[in-house]
Amino acid sequence: MxxxxxxxxxxxxxxxxxxxxxxxxxxxxxxxxxxxxxxxxxxxxxxxxxxxxxxxxxxxxxxxxxxxxxxxxxxxxxxxxxxxxxxxxxxxxxxxxxxxxxxxxxxxxxxxxxxxxxxxxxxxxxxxxxxxxxxxxxxxxxxxxxxxxxxxxxxxxxxxxxxxxxxPRRDYNHLYWKKVGSRKADSIAKLSFAAAYKLNKNKIEKMRIVFGSVSIKPAQNKSLEDEFIGLSVDELKAKIPYFVDSYRQVISPIDDQRSTKKYREIVAMNLLREFLENIK
Amino acid sequence: MEKIKFNLNGKDVSIEVDPSSRLIDVLRLNYGLTGTKEGCGEGSCGACVVLMDGRSVNSCLLPMANVINHKIVTIEEFSKSKAYECIKEAFSSLGGSQCGFCTPGMIIASYALLKKNPHPSEEEIREHLSGNLCRCTGYEAIVSAVILASKKGEGLW
Structure with missing residues (x-):
């Protein structure tokens, strides 16, 4: 009972x-x-x-x-x-x-x-x-x-x-969030991307990058986030291809009823690249 | 079974039901309030929307345990108000209702919006009604009806 x-x-x-x-x-x-x-x-x-x-x-x-x-x-x-x-x-x-x-x-x-x-x-x-x-x-x-x-x-x-x-209180310069779904409301994400950074004297002091719906749990990698620390904006931009390649290994998207592995991987990496390119 | 006390359409009521019973079933089967409709039964369509403490909620997703001490208003009670008359006139004059199945939920959700925001933009109307599906109108007439009601219903909400 x-x-x-x-x-x-x-x-x-x-x-x-x-x-x-x-x-x-x-x-x-x-x-x-x-x-x-x-x-x-x-x-x-x-x-x-x-x-x-x-x-x-x-x-x-x-x-x-x-x-x-x-x-x-x-x-x-x-x-x-x-x-x-x-x-x-x-x-x-x-x-x-x-x-x-x-x-x-x-x-x-x-x-x-x-x-x-x-x-x-x-x-x-x-x-x-x-x-x-x-x-x-x-x-x-x-x-x-x-x-x-x-x-x-x-x-x-x-x-x-x-x-x-x-x-906890955080003092990021910029926070970014994007959900990709098939309709505006009542939509379950195909994938999502969230990121934040803090710049101090033109150097990255803090970085957070999290992907949603591309793994069994939100995908985040502490050691990759740490690799951003201390980089100047120019140094970071030069390393964008490296970070995109590295983050491609962090996510493990699948094919399901909402989307495909390939679509998720491409869009997730495009969002990451766009976010990094826009850091200034 | 538990004794669940709540306010239904302005009256304090008490009913012996299983606390996991859905509000929509209690409204329709125990109180005969069949104006509230069940469409999808999983919160996507909004046909079952009622007011809980003035906010629009899906009654198909509400266990009776969550209704205790709250005020529930269904379309039957709301249809006695001037606010309803205004929204109804707007919906009927612009073709905002065709088969009518989504209409009780659509009207309740429209009222909840106008109460919170008496002069919503088209974007805000679309956002607020995004959890209410209509398979007949194509939404244009509904959105126009809410805009008309917001113009004509000054002070009613």
Missing amino acids: VKKCIATSLNEALLFLKDGEVTIVSGGTDVMVQRRNVAGELPLHDKNVLYLKNVKELYYIKEDGDGLHIGAETSMSDIIADKRVPKILRECLEEIASVNIRNSATLAGNIANASPAGDSIVIDNLLDAKLKLSSVRGSRFVDAKDFVIGVRKTILEKDELIEEIVF
């Missing part, structure tokens, strides 16, 4: 999670599709279900010395409407699904869903976001880039949930 818990406090939610395999429902916009039944019949849940939307203490956007904290139950629409949220994240969320869905959907849900085509996690990685994972055992912070480990697989333990997402 599947047990269902409508939690009204974080503590109640964590206690329910303690008892084994649980499907966590926030906005429901992914789970309700995944568990869909015929019209008029209950969704097909095979595990216990925890509803988090009534946990009011998980609705917040607040700033402190660590950066910006977004509570797990805050809707995407509320995140988009808050000007304290990094613009690039708001722009990314605005390209997810439709207004109707974003009024229910959450950022934490988009991350936990761990789809290879997930959009927001690309930006979470770009901005060095951290996730606060909580259980009755306590809380731990992990880097968003280490959270997803496979197709719909994450490092979340059975008794844990995402309590909040933390965005």
Whole structure:
């Protein structure tokens, strides 16, 4: 018999999670599709279900010395409407699904869903976001880039949930995000590309490059990012062919119902090349 | 089964249902509110859109657990308002409705937009209604109808 818990406090939610395999429902916009039944019949849940939307203490956007904290139950629409949220994240969320869905959907849900085509996690990685994972055992912070480990697989333990997402302050000169899909709304990405750099005295001080939907998880390479550091703009431009060739090895696109391996590789590398050529 | 309390069309109600029941099923089967339609059943078409606390949401994706203590307004209640009259007039005069299946969701979503933004640009209308599909009109008439409603409905939203 599947047990269902409508939690009204974080503590109640964590206690329910303690008892084994649980499907966590926030906005429901992914789970309700995944568990869909015929019209008029209950969704097909095979595990216990925890509803988090009534946990009011998980609705917040607040700033402190660590950066910006977004509570797990805050809707995407509320995140988009808050000007304290990094613009690039708001722009990314605005390209997810439709207004109707974003009024229910959450950022934490988009991350936990761990789809290879997930959009927001690309930006979470770009901005060095951290996730606060909580259980009755306590809380731990992990880097968003280490959270997803496979197709719909994450490092979340059975008794844990995402309590909040933390965005540390960053001072990039330029941030770039592009999603390539087949229609403007309700589009699942064929691929996406996000990048950011900081220049100091004409030298690259920081570089972030993340590709979405071209691997089982967002593709990022720390050692390649480090190779940009210290390069002048001219030196960087001279090395563009090298970086494009190197990043081609970082991604592993596939053929699927949305696009082809070849298209994804070509467009991903064109976006990278364009981004690097425009650094000034 | 859980006792789910919420506000439906202006009245506080309480119903014993499984918390995973979809709002659309409860509206149609338990309350007989069949103005809300089910098209795709997966959040792509918007035929099931209702207002939750004044915002447009897909009722096919909402488990009843998520509706607790919220205000739900369906097309049946909304159609008693002056705002509805204005949007309806605009849709009917410009051909914004043909077979009518998408229309309840389209009207609710249009109202949610006008409430937030009384003078939307064409681009903003297209963006806001992008989660509402219509297979008859080709959208031009719908977009024109929302522009007309925004002009005629000053102060109604």
